[in-house]
Amino acid sequence: MDAQQIVKYKEQLGKIGASLVSQGMKVGLGSGSTAACVIRSLGKRWQEEGLRFEGVPSSIASAKLAESYGIELTTLGECPELDIAIDGADEVTHQGLQLIKGLGGALLREKIVRYAAKKFVIVVDERKLVDKLGEHTPVPVEVTPFGWEATMKHLEKIGASIKVRVKNDHPDFFLTDGGNMILDCDFGIIDDPVRLEKDIISIAGVIESGLFINCTDEALVAGYNGIQHLYK
């Protein structure tokens, strides 16, 4: 799949994702480049069709993008229950729609927004589809900076090979919107993601894992044959 093709797929996903939103809905706005295409399409509908909805962004970047189209944003404080959240993902299993998310570092807020929503739809191109999680992507784990070295040791004990995430082309640690660190944990092929998520979350210092298990209702997958709809 070449870069031009990927851009085309993301634009298609943006339009279809945005078409799921109707007047007055409460909407969780995801993060990353594919979710950004949904936000742009929603922005066009806001400007050209007068679509109005209440948007809760899952990252500062998504908030800025939405605001650049004039979309009025709200918070989970004002609007704790959402009709739908639409987001990207880094890996998606064909069966069960289990996910790895967080290569962009937004996993904690994305998960909070997801669980505030009645329905969770993800938008991905077909490169992200896998039989089992862990085929291409480590599991991003958000940890508190205090004592992160000890947290890392515990993650290693449950089988992770770890890279501490740093900023692009920079030796400084990458920090999330919430000021936390990300440890990219390679567990190899993940046979039991339910168990692994529990094991990760039970470690002191771990704030959230990038495993999104049994929580996706629908995946829109762009590929050579158009957009497929997969359901859990």
Ligand SMILES: O=C[C@H](O)[C@H](O)[C@H](O)COP(=O)(O)O
């Ligand atoms: O933290 C980032 C998010 O989980 C993204 O939704 C995910 O990384 C997919 O991003 P993209 O659509 O840019 O591949």
